[in-house]
Amino acid sequence: MPAAVDVLNRIEDYHAHVYYGAETKPRAAALRAKLEVAFPEAEYGRWHDEPVGPHPQGSYQVKFSHALFPKIVPFLALERDGLTVLIHPNTGDNLADHRDYALWMGSMPDLKLSIFREEQG
Numbered sequence: 001m002p003a004a005v006d007v008l009n010r011i012e013d014y015h016a017h018v019y020y021g022a023e024t025k026p027r028a029a030a031l032r033a034k035l036e037v038a039f040p041e042a043e044y045g046r047w048h049d050e051p052v053g054p055h056p057q058g059s060y061q062v063k064f065s066h067a068l069f070p071k072i073v074p075f076l077a078l079e080r081d082g083l084t085v086l087i088h089p090n091t092g093d094n095l096a097d098h099r100d101y102a103l104w105m106g107s108m109p110d111l112k113l114s115i116f117r118e119e120q121g
Contacts, residue, residue, distance in 0.1 A: 011089040014069060016062040016076060017055060019084040019109070025049075027081045028060070034079055035062060039072055054098055054111040055086075073103075080105055 020028035036044060045061035052059070064072050076085050084106035088097045095116035 008066065010091050011066065012092070013066070013090050014064050015086075015088055015090060016064070016072065017059045017086040017088075018062070018080075019055070019057050019059045019086070019106075021057060022049075024083060025058070027083055031076075031079060031081060031083060032060065032062075035072070035075070038075060039064065039068060041065075042068060042072065051112075054113055054115055056109045056112060077105055082106065084109065086111075 018028055018031060032044065035042065039062075041064075043063040045063070047058070047060050048055070049058045051057055062072070073087060076087070084104070086098075087103040087105070089101050091097055091101070095113060098111055098116065099113055
């Protein structure tokens with residue numbers, strides 16, 4: 001069994017993807033505003049009103065470090081206001097990161113994982 005430190009060394013950082021639609025975009029905006037105040041050291045990605053990459057609906061990404069994980073994940077759990085949030089580590093294996101290592105808050109929509117299978121050749 002691998003040591004905890006060895007497992008953590010495989011993770012570069014984390015992404016949280018906040019999903020929204022036209023009717024829930026105001027709630028997504030309110031959550032993002034709270035996140036930006038509470039965690040200014042996180043990196044905030046662009047708004048994607050249409051599906052992008054493996055994501056089946058509109059979303060934005062929040063990139064954060066190991067140090068923020070125990071703070072930002074509970075924050076998202078309590079403040080997500082019914083929104084679906086995908087959290088995953090970045091290990092260099094996009095398929096596994098999104099399929100096997102993912103944490104979900106709310107519903108669990110089907111991701112378009114075929115794009116990662118194409119990356120692997």
